[in-house]
Structure formats: structure tokens, C-alpha cells
Amino acid sequence: MLKRIFLSDKEIVRRVKANDRSILGELYVTNERMIAGYIKNHGGGKSDIQDLLQEAIIVLWQNINAGRFEVKSKISTYLFAIAKNKWMAEMRRRKKLEYDSAELENKTDGNDSLEKIIEDEQKNRIANALEGLKPPCKELLLLFYFEERSMDDIANTLNFANGNVAKAKKYQCKKALETLIKKR
Numbered sequence: 001m002l003k004r005i006f007l008s009d010k011e012i013v014r015r016v017k018a019n020d021r022s023i024l025g026e027l028y029v030t031n032e033r034m035i036a037g038y039i040k041n042h043g044g045g046k047s048d049i050q051d052l053l054q055e056a057i058i059v060l061w062q063n064i065n066a067g068r069f070e071v072k073s074k075i076s077t078y079l080f081a082i083a084k085n086k087w088m089a090e091m092r093r094r095k096k097l098e099y100d101s102a103e104l105e106n107k108t109d110g111n112d113s114l115e116k117i118i119e120d121e122q123k124n125r126i127a128n129a130l131e132g133l134k135p136p137c138k139e140l141l142l143l144f145y146f147e148e149r150s151m152d153d154i155a156n157t158l159n160f161a162n163g164n165v166a167k168a169k170k171y172q173c174k175k176a177l178e179t180l181i182k183k184r
Contacts (some may be wrong), residue, residue, distance in 0.1 A: 006030075009075045009124055016064045027057050030074050035083045042087060052090075054081040137173035168174035 007015075007026065015023040035056070036049045044052075056079045063069040069078070130138055136158060143149045143157060151163035151170070160166045 052083045
């Protein structure tokens with residue numbers, strides 16, 4: 001582990017310009033606590049802290065070498081500002097992802113609602129067609145499909161000879177229902 005070494009900002013700039021990569025670790029150790037505190041207090045975790053600190057140091061390195069860095073404030077303040085801005089951008093990105101996924105869920109719910117409307121419409125058509133059937137067919141289909149009774153039980157209830165007769169009659173009634181549904 002690197003020791004914390006206190007260097008002047010001019011010395012840091014000089015070493016970066018000289019391409020002294022050993023300064024990277026020193027910058028990391030020196031600024032980790034301050035940036036970690038901010039990120040933790042604003043919902044970030046350990047990996048967020050490491051990533052943001054590394055990114056901030058890279059931006060500092062690039063800006064110094066490109067001549068875009070002016071010593072107007074302390075380097076630690078500069079690194080903190082970069083990390084803070086990057087974290088705020090990350091939080092906006094995460095919120096947008098959450099919003100987009102919530103919106104997608106709402107759209108999915110809309111599809112479910114459409115399916116429900118179609119299903120309800122089909123049920124209404126079937127119910128209306130059932131009303132047009134003659135009494136033994138209407139009763140037979142209601143007993144079989146809605147009350148889920150056995151063919152033998154239906155035969156006893158409707159006074160058919162046996163379950164096979166009830167089964168044959170169910171087939172005839174079902175065909176009659178399909179014909180009525182197609183007409184409506």
C-alpha cells in the first residue's frame with residue numbers, strides 16, 4: 001500500500017508533465033478519503049468510488065498534459081469537482097434507466113390491458129351466443145365448462161341415458177354455439 005505523501009500542487013503538475021506515473025498512486029491515496037465520503041453519502045458503493053477516483057485522476061492527467069489545467073484551486077479540489085460531476089452524471093443515467101424500465105413496465109401493463117379487453121369481449125360474445133341456445137344445450141355447456149361437472153353427472157342432471165349420450169349432445173351443442181358466435 002502506498003503511503004500518503006504530501007506534495008505541492010506545482011510538484012504534482014511537474015511530475016505529471018514529466019510522465020512520472022508513480023504520482024498516480026500517490027494522487028489516489030491522497031484523495032481517496034475525501035471522494036469516498038462524498039460518493040458514499042450520495043448512494044455510491046466501493047466500486048463506484050474506485051472507478052470515479054481513477055477517472056478523475058485520468059482527466060487531471062490528460063488536462064495537465066493538454067495544457068487545459070490552470071492552477072486556480074488545489075488539485076484535490078479539482079479532482080473532487082471532477083469526481084462529483086461524474087457521479088452526478090452517473091446518478092442521472094441510473095435514474096433515466098429506472099424511469100425507462102418503469103415506463104417499459106407500464107407499456108407492458110397496457111398490453112395486458114388490451115389483452116384483457118379482448119378476452120372480455122370474447123367472453124361477452126360467448127355469453128350472448130349461449131343465451132341464443134335452446135335450453136338443454138345451454139344447460140349442458142354451462143354444467144360442463146363453468147361448473148366443470150363430469151359427463152355422467154351431467155347425464156343424471158339432464159336426464160340423458162348415460163355419459164356417452166351427454167358427450168355426444170355436448171359435441172352437437174358446442175357446434176351450435178360456434179355457429180351462433182360466427183353469426184354475431
